[in-house]
Amino acid sequence: MIKDREQKRMAARFCAAQGLVPFLEVVVRSPASLDESPMNITDIDVVGLELSRAGTTSRTLFDCKTGGPKLTPINRALWAGGLKLLVGAERAFVIQQRETPHSHKLAASRMGILLHTEKTFDLYAASLAADYVSGATYLENPETWDELFAMAGVxxxxxxxxxxxxxxxxxxxxxxxxxxxxxxxxxxxxxxxxxxxxxxxxxxxxxxxxxxxxxxxxxxxxxxxxxxxxxxxxxxxxxxxxxxxxxxxxxxxxxxxxxxxxxxxxxxxxxxxxxxxxxxxxxxxxxxxxxxxxxxxxxxxxxxxxxxxxxxxxxxxxxxxxxxxxxxxxxxxxxxxxxxxxxxxxxxxxxxxxxxxxxxxxAEAIEQPQSGNPESSSSNEHTDSLLQLLGKGGA
Structure with missing residues (x-):
């Protein structure tokens, strides 16, 4: 079952509102396996993948923590910076419950890491996308992600x-x-x-x-x-x-x-x-x-x-x-x-x-709020053999 569910829900909602494809609980493995079986390095709480109209991609990482080791936000930012470098991401968010001094936020931002509490991230995301405010996505539901991950055992x-x-x-x-x-x-x-x-x-x-x-x-x-x-x-x-x-x-x-x-x-x-x-x-x-x-x-x-x-x-x-x-x-x-x-x-x-x-x-036009504009109306209602040949496991 997904941990830190509320923070990951917020991250997935933000991705969808920004046009990024969200992925939860992404496993990071060594790019070149030198062992008998694949070796996991770590996992990323949420990855947002953006595809440009030219066909290029960029990645945004989200590190979500409500508990666990007592790392300071700036230490989480340093860790996220290394992870960003490893997977070739362009930026990362660290969402924690602890407040961060402004000087630490500035240092992190210069590494492409944005430090937020749940409250400040919520405000930040809402300022960028009306679809985040309205929750106009199916991809934020952690129960559906749980269903998807459960099939990995089959x-x-x-x-x-x-x-x-x-x-x-x-x-x-x-x-x-x-x-x-x-x-x-x-x-x-x-x-x-x-x-x-x-x-x-x-x-x-x-x-x-x-x-x-x-x-x-x-x-x-x-x-x-x-x-x-x-x-x-x-x-x-x-x-x-x-x-x-x-x-x-x-x-x-x-x-x-x-x-x-x-x-x-x-x-x-x-x-x-x-x-x-x-x-x-x-x-x-x-x-x-x-x-x-x-x-x-x-x-x-x-x-x-x-x-x-x-x-x-x-x-x-x-x-x-x-x-x-x-x-x-x-x-x-x-x-x-x-x-x-x-x-x-x-x-x-x-x-x-x-x-x-x-x-x-x-379908007939879905009933909309009285204003006729779902974004503007809802912004006031913030909702919470061949396989081997194909190269599987190889080059």
């Missing part, structure tokens, strides 16, 4: 939970993220049941994470490709990009060929399932790369929405976000269809995503 689902909650927050390689994400879906496929709301929550969280890496990949590719491009050279470039270089690809292809020969199966040059569909998907996404940055947050909000009672203000905000991005619905449906086909998941996962989004957008 063997086939463990990798998908890790991909959704940790790798998407910290991994910086678009190609590696796409490979590992597909591997996680493939491993989870026999266990995932679209009739179970909890599994639909996990699928939607995984979809959001996969969209993070698609946005990163498209952001990088659009800067190096001379578009429009013939299919053959595009396919070759995409293949080497996903496998992080020709040499890595050739090693994996030779491993695949050796495995297939040993099994008496005809050799195939496609290491990723539904390779042709992925090529078409990437070409489509490259037609509108600036439409991708909002999709991970939208997909995550929709996933968490399934596990909670309706929040009218959150639904109003989601409707607005979809309507501000005309390609959002099309791209989310296309990526969902690719994952379902590539991982061999039940088609009902794709049907459910389409139904949920369409019902939200085609």
């Amino acid at each position: 063997g086939p689902l463990e990798n998908l939970v890790s991909f959704s909650c940790t790798q998407a927050a910290l991994e910086k390689s678009g190609g590696r993220g796409l490979r590992h994400g597909l591997a996680a879906f493939l491993k989870a496929a026999p266990e995932l049941d679209p009739a179970k709301p909890r599994h639909r929550l996990l699928f939607g969280s995984g979809l959001s994470a996969y969209l993070v890496f698609l946005a990163r990949a498209v952001g990088e590719l659009k800067d190096v490709l001379a578009l429009p491009m013939e299919r053959e050279p595009f396919e070759k470039t995409l293949r080497y990009f996903i496998w992080e270089g020709r040499e890595n690809y050739e090693i994996r292809r030779q491993m695949r060929a050796a495995l297939e020969r040993a099994r008496g199966v005809e050799d195939s040059s496609d290491l990723l399932p539904e390779w042709g569909r992925l090529i078409n998907l990437m070409r489509s996404l490259l037609d509108a790369p600036d439409a991708l940055s909002a999709l991970p947050l939208l997909a995550k909000e929709m996933a968490f929405r399934l596990a909670q009672a309706p929040l009218p203000l959150a639904d109003v905000r989601l409707q607005r976000m979809f309507r501000q991005n005309p390609r959002a619905r099309q791209f989310i449906f296309a990526v969902t269809a690719y994952l379902v086909n590539a991982a061999g998941l039940p088609k009902d996962f794709a049907s459910a995503v389409e139904r949920d989004v369409n019902m939200l957008l085609e």
Whole structure:
């Protein structure tokens, strides 16, 4: 169960209000494993991931403490500064119950660390975003996060939970993220049941994470490709990009060929399932790369929405976000269809995503406060084998 729940709820709400994708209880591991099993270094209470329209990412860390060791706020700031450097984050917040001298706050701010009590953070966040005041998000609910983390104890689902909650927050390689994400879906496929709301929550969280890496990949590719491009050279470039270089690809292809020969199966040059569909998907996404940055947050909000009672203000905000991005619905449906086909998941996962989004957008206008402006009104009501080939665990 999540500790320091109120502070983490505030941090997640702030992230969502600022357009950042929130991740709770993010595990930090050594970038190069030198041991027999993965070694955890520490965990981050909350990570907010921001995706720019150009496809770049930036990270904001939140260190939340209500008790534990009697560290002074400035000592927590020094610790957070080292953590920020380790994971390549741009800034960090330390939220504690103790007040901090102004001189300590100034010293911390020069390291990119902002020191707050719960009260001062609440005021700070409210001054920056009306959606923070209104609580117009499904992502702040700690019970839903508990549900998501509970599935890490189910063997086939463990990798998908890790991909959704940790790798998407910290991994910086678009190609590696796409490979590992597909591997996680493939491993989870026999266990995932679209009739179970909890599994639909996990699928939607995984979809959001996969969209993070698609946005990163498209952001990088659009800067190096001379578009429009013939299919053959595009396919070759995409293949080497996903496998992080020709040499890595050739090693994996030779491993695949050796495995297939040993099994008496005809050799195939496609290491990723539904390779042709992925090529078409990437070409489509490259037609509108600036439409991708909002999709991970939208997909995550929709996933968490399934596990909670309706929040009218959150639904109003989601409707607005979809309507501000005309390609959002099309791209989310296309990526969902690719994952379902590539991982061999039940088609009902794709049907459910389409139904949920369409019902939200085609519903009659959700009743709004009398002012007609949810932000301004609510601001006065502050609410409290193939897996190995895909590189899982390797380069």
